[in-house]
Amino acid sequence: MPLFDRLRAIPALQLDVALTALVLVVQLWPLLSSARESLSWWGYAVVLAATVPLMWRRRAPVVTLIVILGAVALYDLSDRVAAQPVWYGALVAMYSAAAYASRWPRVIALAMATVGGLAFTGSSDTAVRGVVLFVAAYAVGRAAAVSRSHAAALEERAAQLQRERRIEAERAVERERARIARDMHDILAHAVSLMVVQAEAGPVVVRSDPDRAEATFDAIAASGRDAMTQLRRLLGVLKEGEGQRAPQPTIADLPGLTDQVANPGLAVNYVVxxxxxxxxxxxxxxxxxxxxxxxxxxxxxSGATRADIRLDWRDDELMIHITDDGKGASRALPRGGNGLIGIRERAAACHGTASAGPRSDGPGFEVVVRLPLGVAA
Incomplete structure (x- = not known):
């Protein structure tokens, strides 16, 4: 782990206590190692006052800087102190004010430190050197603040992207579940409806036309087998590690669908x-x-005796017309039923439209679906 990342992992209070202790040792060392026996306690007191406030440098950076600068200005009031600069704590405080304080307080603090350094330092060389050091500490603090802000923005952006990916994944799961539910509804409703109609017609056909009875029961069995095949294919999508999947039925399978639906009581006409x-x-x-x-x-x-399917291929769209001669809107395709909702949702998913209602040219019901054409994948 890089050093900077290790430092960031340390709790702020522990880091500030360690930094304060380090600065305190460095500034007390000249006093402790001096050979002079008559050093005043004043130097120790000022060093402590100019260092200990660093523990509050994050919570009150400007106040910390002002207290430390005031303490530093008092160091030379006694002649019996070690000849050393006591700026280390002040430089750290200036860095902290630049990094953590708001704009105008930190600018005012920099101005106070600059003016005070020029006005109250005896040597001009020392004054200029002190001002340069304070400006440099301020610049480093601002650079750290900008870097920290940029890193926080990147982290927030990464978190936002992660949330968006999670939401999109959840929506994809919901769409897939809705698609599977529609497919299962279509498969089961179609197969069961055909089987019920054929089963109801079976006893009549057995009595009136025994030769057609066998075909009727064959149609029931075929509908059941087809439903089972499609359900296995659909449920295979939900299994992990599923091998190659059989393709779903497409428009090329419509002639077979019409043959499957047709029965002695319902004639189905298919036109392209x-x-x-x-x-x-x-x-x-x-x-x-x-x-x-x-x-x-x-x-x-519908109770219809005839149904017509017409596929009208146009330049940029496919129109599908399904009409019947049944009882019309009173029974066919209820507006709020799952059937019409499923048709509309499938058309909308392909950027198309679907409508349904009574026929305008006679009794019965019609469904009109418009699907835009595109380049096949």
Whole structure:
């Protein structure tokens, strides 16, 4: 660990006590080592007064500087003191005032120290040397304050970035959970609806057309197997260490979806106009899922005998129209239901739009989804 980092790790009070003790030893040493036997106690008292206040240099830097400067000015009142400068404590106090005091108090303190040094020091050389030392201590203190402020700003910025990354990660988890919930809703609602419709029609078909009964029960089994396959694929996303995952259904699977939905009581017509182009992965999956959800609602709510799916490929967008001839808005696709919400959310996630309502050209219901085209990944 670098020396500066080690010093920063020391509690401030312990560091100030150690610094005060060091300065006190240095300034008392000439008095203690002097061969003269008649030194006055005055020198010891002044050194103590000019050093001990350093323990408060962070909490009251300007007051500490003023007290120490006042004590230093009294050192030469006695002739029986060691010939030494007693500026060490004052220089540390000046550094502390520059580093910890607010702007105007520290500027006033610097001015007082400069004027006092020039006015009350007997030798001009000593006065100039003292002023230079005080200005240098002030400059070092300001540099330390700026460095400390810059480091604090960097730490705060790093903490802010860490918080933003954590929030974004949480949002990504929420989006993924919402996506998985929508997929599970689409898969289960579609499969269960088809199985219920086919199962209800099964007894009728058995009595009226035994040859079609086998196809009806095959359709029920196929719907169940397809739902299980998609659920395994979806739940595999939640497992750690999962190997290669099977792709999600895309717009290319819509013909198979329409064949799966069609039954003796519901004819499904699938039409494509325009020139198909490759789609980005999320748009490709969304096109399949919104169509699946619309067909599921037709099977569950509309009582329709016919459903039409039209994909209209345009220059910059794909329009998906799903219509039926059922009972209309009174039963088909409730506005507050999960189905319509899921369709709108999937379209919005791809920067598209979705609307639903009664058909304007006759009985029934229609869902219109607009998905912008883009360059496929």
């Amino acid at each position: 106009t325009g020139t198909p182009v490759p789609l980005p992965g999320d748009v490709d999956v969304a096109a399949y899922r919104v169509t699946q959800e619309a067909l599921t609602n037709i099977v569950k709510h």
